[in-house]
Amino acid sequence: MSDAALSIQNLRVDFPEVIAVNDVSLNIGAGDVCGLIGPNGAGKTTTMRAVCGLQECTRGSVRVAGHELARKPEALKRQLGFMPDFCPTYDQLTASEFLDHFGRAYSVPNRAKRIDECLELTWLTEKRSALCEELSRGMKQRLVLAKTLLPDPGVLLLDEPASGLDPLGRMELRKLLLDLRKAGKAILISSHILSELSGFCNQAAIMERGKLVMSGTIAELGQKLTLWKMSVKWRNNGDKAPGILRAANVNNLEVAGDGATFTFNRGADALDELLKTLVLEGVRISEWRPIGDELEQIFLQSGAKDLM
Amino acid sequence: MSLIENPIFLTQKRLVHRGGVFAAILLAVLIGASLLAGLIAYRSVPSNFSFDSPQEAGEVFYGWTLGVEILVVVAIGFARISAVLTNERKAGLLDANRLTPMKPWELVVGYWFGPPLREIYMGAVLAGLGLVIVLLGKLSIVLWLGTQLLVLSTAMFLGLLAVLMGMVFQRPQSGGIFLVLFLASQMFSFATPKLFLTDFLLPIYGIANLFTGEQIYSDQANEWSGLPDLFGFSIDPVLLTVGLQFITGIFLWRIAVRKAGNPFQAALLRWEIIALFALLVFFQQGLIWGQWRGNFPYLAGYSNRFDDNLNWLLPVVHGGTALLAIVFLAFASPQPESIRIKAMRAGIKSHAGIFSHSSVSLAIGLTAAAGIALFTHFVRSIVYLEVFFIAVANLLAITLIFALLLEFCRLRYQRRAPGFIALWLFILCALPAVLAAVFTNSELLKFSLFAPGCAALAGGNGDENLAALSRIVAGHLCIAILLYAAWWQEWKKLLARSASV
Numbered sequence: 138m139s140d141a142a143l144s145i146q147n148l149r150v151d152f153p154e155v156i157a158v159n160d161v162s163l164n165i166g167a168g169d170v171c172g173l174i175g176p177n178g179a180g181k182t183t184t185m186r187a188v189c190g191l192q193e194c195t196r197g198s199v200r201v202a203g204h205e206l207a208r209k210p211e212a213l214k215r216q217l218g219f220m221p222d223f224c225p226t227y228d229q230l231t232a233s234e235f236l237d238h239f240g241r242a243y244s245v246p247n248r249a250k251r252i253d254e255c256l257e258l259t260w261l262t263e264k265r266s267a268l269c270e271e272l273s274r275g276m277k278q279r280l281v282l283a284k285t286l287l288p289d290p291g292v293l294l295l296d297e298p299a300s301g302l303d304p305l306g307r308m309e310l311r312k313l314l315l316d317l318r319k320a321g322k323a324i325l326i327s328s329h330i331l332s333e334l335s336g337f338c339n340q341a342a343i344m345e346r347g348k349l350v351m352s353g354t355i356a357e358l359g360q361k362l363t364l365w366k367m368s369v370k371w372r373n374n375g376d377k378a379p380g381i382l383r384a385a386n387v388n389n390l391e392v393a394g395d396g397a398t399f400t401f402n403r404g405a406d407a408l409d410e411l412l413k414t415l416v417l418e419g420v421r422i423s424e425w426r427p428i429g430d431e432l433e434q435i436f437l438q439s440g441a442k443d444l445m
Numbered sequence: 446m447s448l449i450e451n452p453i454f455l456t457q458k459r460l461v462h463r464g465g466v467f468a469a470i471l472l473a474v475l476i477g478a479s480l481l482a483g484l485i486a487y488r489s490v491p492s493n494f495s496f497d498s499p500q501e502a503g504e505v506f507y508g509w510t511l512g513v514e515i516l517v518v519v520a521i522g523f524a525r526i527s528a529v530l531t532n533e534r535k536a537g538l539l540d541a542n543r544l545t546p547m548k549p550w551e552l553v554v555g556y557w558f559g560p561p562l563r564e565i566y567m568g569a570v571l572a573g574l575g576l577v578i579v580l581l582g583k584l585s586i587v588l589w590l591g592t593q594l595l596v597l598s599t600a601m602f603l604g605l606l607a608v609l610m611g612m613v614f615q616r617p618q619s620g621g622i623f624l625v626l627f628l629a630s631q632m633f634s635f636a637t638p639k640l641f642l643t644d645f646l647l648p649i650y651g652i653a654n655l656f657t658g659e660q661i662y663s664d665q666a667n668e669w670s671g672l673p674d675l676f677g678f679s680i681d682p683v684l685l686t687v688g689l690q691f692i693t694g695i696f697l698w699r700i701a702v703r704k705a706g707n708p709f710q711a712a713l714l715r716w717e718i719i720a721l722f723a724l725l726v727f728f729q730q731g732l733i734w735g736q737w738r739g740n741f742p743y744l745a746g747y748s749n750r751f752d753d754n755l756n757w758l759l760p761v762v763h764g765g766t767a768l769l770a771i772v773f774l775a776f777a778s779p780q781p782e783s784i785r786i787k788a789m790r791a792g793i794k795s796h797a798g799i800f801s802h803s804s805v806s807l808a809i810g811l812t813a814a815a816g817i818a819l820f821t822h823f824v825r826s827i828v829y830l831e832v833f834f835i836a837v838a839n840l841l842a843i844t845l846i847f848a849l850l851l852e853f854c855r856l857r858y859q860r861r862a863p864g865f866i867a868l869w870l871f872i873l874c875a876l877p878a879v880l881a882a883v884f885t886n887s888e889l890l891k892f893s894l895f896a897p898g899c900a901a902l903a904g905g906n907g908d909e910n911l912a913a914l915s916r917i918v919a920g921h922l923c924i925a926i927l928l929y930a931a932w933w934q935e936w937k938k939l940l941a942r943s944a945s946v
Binding site: 243 | 450452453455456459460463464536537538540541542543544545546547548707709782783785786789790859
């Protein structure tokens with residue numbers, strides 16, 4: 138039995154003409170945030186819906202805190218929070234009444250206090266008396282997030298949670314997710330926008346056409362990268378650096394002033410060796426970083442096509 | 446969790462009250478009070494009215510109050526429940542509620558009683574004013590109690606049906622359209638009191654019987670008075686209606702709870718489908734059993750007397766049974782996709798495995814139940830068993846052809862399946878009638894899928910005619926065998942595709 142807070146094993150979902158999710162296995166521990174990445178139609182939403190029982194699975198099992206969801210659905214429903222990619226709300230209820238409905242449904246203790254906490258967490262305290270129909274899409278999204286957090290579930294499934302948020306809302310969401318991660322929640326989050334996920338995801342799972350192309354911790358996946366797009370800047374002995382880079386057979390080398398960009402296709406270890414060589418040759422490196430974030434590089438090399 | 450703690454009920458109550466209930470209650474008060482005022486006016490100056498007695502005036506005014514109450518509580522309540530549930534399902538709120546630890550039956554109860562609260566308030570007002578009219582009109586309190594019990598029972602029965610429909614319909618207004626069609630399909634009950642199931646599934650006979658109990662019998666009223674028989678036992682129509690609605694309601698409840706818990710599982714288990722069908726069919730055959738008392742086609746109490754006036758009765762019931770079987774198969778048959786998934790889970794690829802999961806085996810089960818029910822008319826007339834066998838074989842051909850056609854078209858044409866099914870049913874059922882009309886040859890009519898059983902049960906058939914009907918039924922069964930081969934070919938293709946992916 139897995140110790141993971143959420144364990145998905147060999148999940149398969151069949152649609153009439155296509156296998157929507159094909160043999161997907163994932164383990165997410167407490168305090169882990171796993172980014173589920175993939176192009177449109179990759180099967181991300183279907184996977185999430187299948188995990189929480191809203192989509193019929195052909196086979197596979199889902200375990201929450203070590204217990205099979207199908208066997209103890211009522212008990213484990215409190216442990217599993219799902220936020221869909223659209224915002225189902227009762228238009229004629231106020232934000233606090235909406236949360237009160239779900240607070241009752243989840244039998245949340247100290248309901249009123251918990252509702253206040255969730256409204257505060259999602260920056261909706263001022264809107265507590267506003268009707269749901271009066272809320273903007275971003276606010277509705279926050280309200281549905283508040284509803285998801287209401288029973289304090291151990292596992293969160295968030296399907297495109299930031300799609301309707303403005304830049305400030307996205308920053309706040311990122312902060313909230315980091316807090317949730319620190320609080321030991323296991324989070325599976327899908328998004329089209331990789332920059333939303335980088336920074337707080339410590340795991341990634343890349344899907345294409347229903348299959349998991351790649352999955353693991355960001356560090357593990359980084360090790361598997363073979364093609365790096367790099368940026369380097371130096372302070373002295375800059376004339377030596379291009380020569381060393383050329384000698385190391387980097388590609389697409391472009392030198393501009395005290396720096397250069399290049400691509401490197403011999404893996405992370407060889408890249409570390411190259412940096413070591415530069416330093417040993419007396420080049421004082423002021424910047425050495427991949428162009429774009431690591432998650433983006435992982436995704437680009439994962440084989441997932443038809444990118445966003 | 447009680448009703449007043451049920452989150453869905455409380456939320457629906459909040460939404461109904463937010464939408465306003467005062468105007469609706471006021472409207473009900475105005476309607477009820479107007480009718481009450483009419484009765485008071487009659488009591489004050491009877492000569493201004495054409496009623497023969499205070500009781501007749503009371504019946505008329507109470508009848509109108511009851512009519513409005515039924516319209517509000519039963520009809521509008523049904524449309525409200527189904528519309529609310531359809532909207533919430535499409536908005537994703539039903540799924541959101543499903544993901545909470547609420548039990549499926551709590552979801553059903555919440556949607557059953559929450560959305561029609563406004564109509565319930567209006568109904569309560571009208572029922573109260575109706576009671577005043579009954580007392581003032583010097584009518585029996587049994588009339589009020591009986592009719593209110595029937596309204597309550599019908600509202601709950603149809604409300605449960607509305608919950609189910611709301612889980613299926615794509616448009617909120619579909620519930621209203623379904624109800625109109627459902628009620629329209631019951632209208633012929635008015636022409637045949639006591640004889641058909643539809644008289645008792647809806648409280649048509651029960652209410653009419655309570656009103657006629659108040660009257661001095663006229664010829665017309667006589668048809669609506671007296672107790673109906675069920676396999677020779679007389680039962681009070683109110684009890685019969687409430688009992689039938691209760692037993693059918695148990696099945697609806699099980700479907701609703703099952704679908705609320707997991708929309709992907711079958712609405713009813715196979716034995717439940719057959720049990721519900723058998724219940725309805727036995728009930729129907731029981732209502733007309735007293736005409737022959739097991740000695741079809743001889744009238745009860747006579748050993749050799751036909752009654753030409755009853756020739757139509759068993760053919761109509763046979764046709765109705767076949768239609769009911771088709772409705773059951775259409776609603777209860779699993780989608781090929783769900784059979785495929787079950788087969789993949791269980792590793793089934795065999796012919797027998799697919800057959801047992803498909804609606805084809807269900808068709809055989811339904812025919813068996815209907816056949817046993819039909820046999821109750823032949824227990825004392827074994828010499829007429831040929832008629833019985835033709836009717837059962839005809840029923841088997843109808844259900845098999847429909848089940849095979851349904852699955853074959855779903856497998857082959859997918860979204861376009863309903864059009865192809867309708868086309869084939871037209872060819873098999875209606876085209877012979879059209880050709881018979883065009884060529885003015887009534888013999889052609891016998892080739893219609895429904896015809897052989899109905900013709901055999903109409904009585905008065907000679908051996909030659911029965912032999913001709915047997916040959917036509919055999920032809921229909923051959924069509925079923927051809928369809929079966931085509932159906933299995935489609936299944937083999939699908940299973941091969943599943944294995945290759």
